[in-house]
Amino acid sequence: MIRWLLIIALLLLSGVDEANCTSLPSDSQIDPELLRVDDKEYLGVKVTEGSVFIDSQGKEFTWKDLGDKPVILVLSYYTCDGFCPAFNTELRSVLERVQNLSRVKIGDDFAVLTLSFDGNDDPESAGMFREKLALPDELEKDWKVAVFKERDRIKSFTNKIGYKFFWSPPDRMFFHPNAFYFITPERRVSRILHNSLTDASDMELAILDAKFSRMKPTEIVNFAVSLCYSYNYKEGKYGLNYPLFIAFGSLFGGITAFAVAANVSRKKAEKLKISRGKGEKL
């Protein structure tokens, strides 16, 4: 029974699309859409309310201490022996690939915050969770695993960003969505990626989106890359922004027409010059 539930939970939590949902057992009572975060409703929401956290070393911090940069927020619970560690581990490996792409760097361009929504978690369980993650050196410094300082603020925080979860007593586990929240330097939600198997380039583009308002003129390449892609809410991934390329291409349409016409005119004018006699002097 537990095994079946775990499989169902994994499917639910991985933000499965409709096709995958149909592979749920027909007797399933849970509608996966209930747990999915509605992007349209929660993009732009400010997340700073009641936000004092304690990290795995027992230090208090706030959003401000995470620096003037975007934050990838992952809500988890630390006694989870199934999906939460797997989800965070997946994030770790995606971020390692993002680091290799070298357009954005953790610490310089963004930070990561894994935050527990379980009121029973404490810095100690956070520490154990962090240990299991086995973060590499380049990610370790700017990836915090933390809990809320005031437990009674958890619900208002998660409600505000549309994160629904519930405890299932018979299964002794939380059902919760599987989502990476991208928080801007102004601490607003700029993107929610639902797919656990997120592509490194999608992750990078979501970070660039979160950073968009703070991009400096020196980051012109990042700015251009960010413009070249747009997010597909239905598929939960980024795709090329085709109209931009079409518009760029069309810029040359008029110029090409002029170049051809100018060539024809020049030849006509030369012929005319030869055949034209002297005209009236003004």
Add this chain to the structure above:
Amino acid sequence: MKEWIFTTDHKRIGILYLVGSIAAFAVAGIMALLIRVELSSLGPTLVEDASQYNVWLYFHGAAMILAFLIPGLTGFVANYCIPLMIGAHDVAFPRINAFSVWLFWFAIVLALLTFVIPDPPDVLWTGYPPYSVQTDGNTAFYVFTVHLLGFSSILGAVNFLCTVIYMRAPGMGWNQLNVFVWTTLGAFVIQLVMIPVLASAVTLLLFDKYLGTTFFNPENGGDVLLYQNLFWFYSHPAVYVILLPAVGIILEVLATFARNPVFNYKVTVYGGIWGTVLLGSDVWAHHLYTSGMVDWLRIGMMVTTLLISLPVGLLTISLVGTLYKGSISFKTPMVYATSTLFLILLGGLTGIPLAMTSLTVHLAETYFVMAHFHYIMGITATFAVFAGVYYWFPLMTGKMYNETYSQIGFWLNFIGVNLTFWPLFGIGIDGMPRRYFDYQMYPEFESTQMLSTVGAFIVAAGMAITILTWIHGAILGEKAKPNPWGSKSMEWTHCEYPPGPGNFPTPPEVTAEWSPYNYGKHTAQSL
């Protein structure tokens, strides 16, 4: 009739542009009156249905800009005057020119069909998605009208750039060109480079609405803001496509009626005109200040928008300087031309607060913006077209218009437009939003709206008198004396009245001393 339909003569094509654009102007003007009547009192006045109001707004905006101002300036005046001013027997590609004017006429017919089809377009002149994709209105009409007018403009641009580059009279140097020719070249460069971008944007819009693509639908990976960027990438420079030739016409009129050369010719041309063309392509995002963008881009666009006051300032100095110590006579073309000094100043100065990112947060989408662009673009350019029609009227028709009625028409127009738009700055600052069908939440603005409506009817009377003076003058006017204004420009000094096929009895040739502004004082070259 057949001669007019199959004509390739640039002068006839110019007149065809004039007739078409005035027709569009008249219908768009009627739409403006309907809009003003609707707004004259609180609650529904003429119609109950707000979407009908949107149709009026659509036609008024699209027709005034795309079918009157741009074709009126770059179609009519450029066609009629440029070959005559540069000593060419015709344009570089006469058949393409004829094709271009019929594309324009087809677009006018298509636009007028708005009033007979069951679901007319109601997408304003901007056609922003998602509304334009979701509406029941026929967005295809909007898109095809833009396509036809855009294609017509590109063909015109290619044609006139080639004409001026390769068909100037022998000996005519670049610094001997009329300022109007320069301003139009600037406008054509903008048209040539930027219209294809607008055309591609509206084409993708068409695909989104009718073929189910999602180029501008964020739900499926599209970028809705990109449409706004692409639209304004052309449509803000379109302001300069209108303003530059308008300034060119005004300078021609001022120089002739003040008996002065154009002030600061080289600075005006290379700084004013080409500065506007260069900077004009880097300011579009100020239309999107409140739509969201990177801070540095917002500030950058604020700086470029403010910087554009420099070349426009140079043009304004040239306008005023041309009058300096002039021997001025206030005939109808001149009163229209001098009045634009006031209009440009008012429109230009009210643009400065709109360039500021912080002030725009308050002023965006209010009547302040609407009053500003009507002054700087709508009224100034319309008055310039009128100045041009009156100025070249004896040349085009060989007859004179009635001076008294023309002056009456001018004063009604001038008083009317100021009564219509001046008060709107005030209620705009107080927060009256533009494009609203009704304003029950702002009853305090009702009296101002009524005043503005009265102004609009005065304008309507003035416009009617103006157009009647043209029709009367063309049919029953006295025969014009050769070169009645005593201009030194080639279209006046070396053509018959009106000019026949081939333009010049003998092909003109120009000496290094020749200038179109040689009024016995310093010449263009010496400045």
